[in-house]
Amino acid sequence: MKNIKTIDDLIRCYKTLPGIGSKTAERLAYATLQLSKEERDDFISSFIKCNDEVKICDKCGFFYEGECPICNDPKREHSSVMIVSSSKDVLTIDNTEEYNGLYFILKGTISPLKNITAQDIGLDKLEKYITQNNCREIILALPTNIEGETTSLYITNMFKDSSLNISRLASGIPLGTNLEYIDNMTISRSIKDRIFIKGVKDE
Numbered sequence: 001m002k003n004i005k006t007i008d009d010l011i012r013c014y015k016t017l018p019g020i021g022s023k024t025a026e027r028l029a030y031a032t033l034q035l036s037k038e039e040r041d042d043f044i045s046s047f048i049k050c051n052d053e054v055k056i057c058d059k060c061g062f063f064y065e066g067e068c069p070i071c072n073d074p075k076r077e078h079s080s081v082m083i084v085s086s087s088k089d090v091l092t093i094d095n096t097e098e099y100n101g102l103y104f105i106l107k108g109t110i111s112p113l114k115n116i117t118a119q120d121i122g123l124d125k126l127e128k129y130i131t132q133n134n135c136r137e138i139i140l141a142l143p144t145n146i147e148g149e150t151t152s153l154y155i156t157n158m159f160k161d162s163s164l165n166i167s168r169l170a171s172g173i174p175l176g177t178n179l180e181y182i183d184n185m186t187i188s189r190s191i192k193d194r195i196f197i198k199g200v201k202d203e
Contacts, residue, residue: 007033059129061105061122063087070103077101080137081130083155085109085121085148093141101139104129109147110154118154127158140168144189 003011007029014025035043057068070076070090080101084090090103106121118124130138140155142148156166172190173182182190 059125059132060103061087061107061125062090062103075100078133079135080139081133081135082139082141083126084141085143085151089141099139102133102135106142106151109142109145109151111147111150118151121151123151123155123158126155130164135164137165137167140166142168144171144185 002008003026010029010032011022011025014020014028015022017025020028032040032043053065054063055065056062057064057071060068060070062068062070077100081104082093082099082101083104083106084093085106085108087105090105093099093103104126106123108116108121110116110118110121129135138155138159140152142152152168159166170193171186172193173179173186179187
């Protein structure tokens with residue numbers, strides 16, 4: 001027996017979300033239908049409000065309601081810009097209160113296998129953003145997978161002839177984790193980016 005077409009349409013919509021496959025999309029669609037009418041109405045109302053009221057900043061790429069809290073915050077330090085792959089990453093980093101500079105939010109990461117190019121993720125706007133804000137440092141805070149590394153390398157090559165400082169977030173072994181549970185790439189990065197307690201690391 002086939003699904004009702006409207007249910008198939010709902011499943012197709014759920015499948016467009018990252019990390020959602022066919023089975024999960026089908027499960028979500030039927031779970032949505034099993035909500036009470038009040039719950040479904042609330043779900044739909046929230047979605048419509050997001051669609052109507054939440055915007056994407058033309059300058060930095062952050063989601064906002066009213067005015068962009070990054071570009072319109074006079075207390076932010078303009079000397080550095082941290083590059084992330086989603087608006088969610090901004091909230092995660094900003095909540096640490098360890099960084100108070102600018103952000104530039106990409107629409108994901110470069111992926112040759114998926115035909116996702118630098119222009120597709122918004123990198124064509126980055127140079128203009130840096131120039132307008134007189135930034136002196138780029139901080140790369142991208143995923144530590146192949147796509148993230150590819151994107152980081154692309155950005156580094158973009159500004160290789162500029163006077164900008166380019167850094168990336170340190171990555172390595174999480175606190176409280178045994179080495180036997182860590183993948184080889186993480187261990188390799190930890191060795192390469194190790195912190196010297198005494199003496200100076202050879203360049």
